[in-house]
Ligand code: GDP
């Protein structure tokens with residue numbers, strides 16, 4: 513069985529780093545802008561079923577580029593990513609998700625609040641986090657740098673794509 517999950521979020525929030533951490537177990541401080549899309553595959557076991565998770569690492573949106581909705585066709589789940597040190601990236605992730613669901617319909621999603629290793633520099637407030645929880649979001653505090661919650665977040669969305677949670 514094969515499931516496509518797409519990473520959605522603003523530029524520089526850590527989408528590529530989270531994908532690299534998850535797929536290859538590595539992290540780099542270097543920032544290389546993602547152009548278009550990079551697709552990786554990881555085979556995992558969910559409830560005794562082997563699942564090929566196709567991780568689509570997409571470019572973010574900024575003043576230089578816009579995300580092509582075509583990439584999202586057939587997605588079974590979304591991994592939204594916001595950068596806790598730049599709270600304006602939260603709204604960007606949610607906006608992209610709205611655009612995705614209004615184009616292709618609702619599929620499961622999870623929201624990653626990334627760069628948790630830098631929590632002393634977070635601008636995302638407890639109030640914003642509480643509002644997300646109240647709105648029903650499943651949140652993970654992640655760090656592509658330390659690996660915190662990265663496997664857990666992808667395992668969660670994988671199970672969601674199989675309607676198991
Ligand atoms: P993308 O544009 O969303 O794909 O973001 P990148 O994965 O390219 O990351 C942008 C920058 O943030 C890079 O310099 C990364 O090294 C850094 N970065 C990504 N995730 C983390 C994290 O969890 N912690 C820290 N400290 N830096 C991170």
Ligand code: MG
Nearest residue numbers: 527528545546
């Ligand atoms: Mg990238």
